[in-house]
Amino acid sequence: MTSSSSATSTLALVPGKTGHQLTFPGTGAKVETDPTPGAAPLFARDSALTRAGDGYYTWLDHIWSAAGCSAPVRLHGQVLTVDPHTGQLLSTLPTSTLPDGVIYKACGNRRATVCPSCAETYRRDAYQLVRSGLVGGKGVDESVSTHPAVFATFTAPTFGPVHTRHVRTHTCADANRCTCRPQPCHARRTIETCPHGVPQACFARHEPADERIGQPLCLDCYDHDHHVVWNNQAGELWRRTKQAAERHLNQLARRRGLPKVRIAHGKAAEYQRRGAVHFHVLLRLDGFDPDDPTAVIPPPDGLTVEDLTDAVKHAATTIAYTTPGHDERPGGWPIAWGDQLDIRPLTLRGDNPVTDAMVAAYLAKYATKGTEVTGHASRRLDKATIDQHADRNGTHTQRLIAACWDLGHPDHPGFDGLRRWAHMLGFGGHFFTKARRYSTTFAALRAARVRYRRAQDTSHEYAADAFDRQADLDDETTLVIGDLSYAGSGWKTTGDALLANTAADQARQRRAIGREELAHQLATEDTELVAA
Structure with a gap:
């Protein structure tokens, strides 16, 4: 731009x-x-x-x-x-x-690094x-504003220790430009070494731009195969999680003598610095009309946002499965969410830390991003280009791409999607999705x-x-x-x-100035009404 x-x-x-x-x-x-x-x-x-x-x-x-x-x-x-x-x-x-x-x-590309202008149009639409x-x-219909809703973040499990930047309590106004003092990366009383002789400790207080963030403490110990398989299965894991949350709510509704309900969602995928995908999801509780399944109606009064929160938490902590066997791992890989689960109720009022406008802006922002945060960005890879990006003995990202290519060999049915999505580190889902009725x-x-x-x-x-x-x-x-x-x-x-x-x-600048003037005018009118 x-x-x-x-x-x-x-x-x-x-x-x-x-x-x-x-x-x-x-x-x-x-x-x-x-x-x-x-x-x-x-x-x-x-x-x-x-x-x-x-x-x-x-x-x-x-x-x-x-x-x-x-x-x-x-x-x-x-x-x-x-x-x-x-x-x-x-x-x-x-x-x-x-x-x-x-x-x-x-x-019409949605990725900001490819076309900032088209990505901005996509972001505003999102x-x-x-x-x-x-x-x-x-x-x-505006009645959806009365439906209970939560904003949840689902993360990937650990595949090995990586350098991190953890701040216990943020005092900065903008977490994206955080200047708060972080905790030591991996502080240990006794420093142990892995089988490859790498110390499993780091006492650095990483700055946000530190290139070590997201990199494994030991590249040889990190389970790159499990990492890319989990990325590839993340969409299926989410599908099962939503089904489990709906099932939990309907069981609760039956016990309370209430009609059937369902969950509508809007979801954005984001890559962490280590290359694992996590999901930011907005979940809204709706009623169900058996005579008109496409209708969006309020849920029964007997179910609250606390019930929705409990259902999502129950689903995220109980849903797990194992992939089919692979020559590299005959027993398959376990697929489940990580321990870091964040669920927050939403409100239309400004007295709650999480409002509808904040969530909409948050999801729309990640809808225009890709793998750039990991340091890798490319189009779909093939036999002619894979050697430029994959190396089993190379960097963390190169090893992830190599794992996708090796595990996705045509001789391994059920894993062929890994090769197709090697440039996305195994993740083949859309970065922004929603329920049809949302x-x-x-x-x-x-x-x-x-x-x-x-x-x-x-x-x-x-x-x-x-x-x-x-x-x-x-x-x-x-x-x-x-x-x-x-x-x-x-x-x-x-x-x-x-x-x-x-x-x-x-x-664009003229439109931005116009929006600012309109916002200022509305704020001035509201102030005058309150004063009157």
Whole structure:
């Protein structure tokens, strides 16, 4: 993302690469033609000046939907307009008549390290999706705000001692920029050594940026195989845990003579520094209508947030299973949650340490992250690229990737997913998921954005209830069909990237300032009402 005060392009200097060495498919981002022999090199400034003086505003309107994207997809072909009732072809628009001869589409990548602009759109959508399941809106009835809800964090078990930074009591305002004095990493009265001769103690008080955090005290003692298998099984473990929590609540409801209930959830996965996945989960207790299973209704009055907390705690501490056998471990690996379980009740009031807005922002933040915290970031690995990242005798992350590749050999059915997700250290689940009935969907949020933009383009009034109206998308008088094919990824020149990203950044800053002004105005009005 390029700020308006910076002249740095989002494009990588090497075609098809970013600063994090994530390979884009197809044509690289920088596609400027080489200068003629003896001519001066073509710089981003020169191509930006050329673009700014040649139909700049027409071009900007054309690429606006992808402005800010680090590597937009370029499509070429033709766009057909058809009468949906008669099938008559009304018009044809070849992309060759458009600026640059292509249509630009934002990549839509959710990872902030790949495309900050698209990831920010995804994060904002995730925030609205999570919060609407707590307070209503976006097509969700506001009665959900009365349902008991908790915010739980499920962690992985230990696979061997690692360097940690533990602060008993935080006094800082922002834990992400913590300056509190931590406890010694692994203080011991007597220092013992492992079978490999490595001392199993560390008296350092690690700073947040210390690269040793998350690294095993002894790489050879650490169980990398169990680690990646647990990552791969984390999704199944969560499924069984939720089922067990619902089963516990319904048993309690039957004993109290109450009707059936169910749990709706929103969940975000996060990598710890050691490379293990843990889950941040919002769980909401709902009633169940047998006549309309899709309806979201309040739970019976006889069940409280304390009952929901007990059910989640019971499920997290009792659910465990063993994987099928493997040549490396015939008895299979045990799969269970770690000892660090945190469950907190939620409220819509500010007098509780955990509010709906905090949880929504927390989950949305992790929805745009990946394995970057471990120091590794790559696309899917194959036989040609695995040797660049895997090494059984290498670093901690290299050993995890090697474990995925070795254990996921095709000769071991049931574990083949480990190779497919070796670049994710074995974890193959989505980073943000939710129950179907929890709230709205990403598709509905994108559709609302389309309707808003169409209203802007056609100068039609955008009604406040447009989110709930599908007619303007479903009842089209004409049908637009895109006969398009892939032409490449990235902006045509570094100058184009500079101009597009700068314009998009300025628009974001204007929106941010507008939101701040509205928030200030609302706060001022509330203060005046209280004073009156």
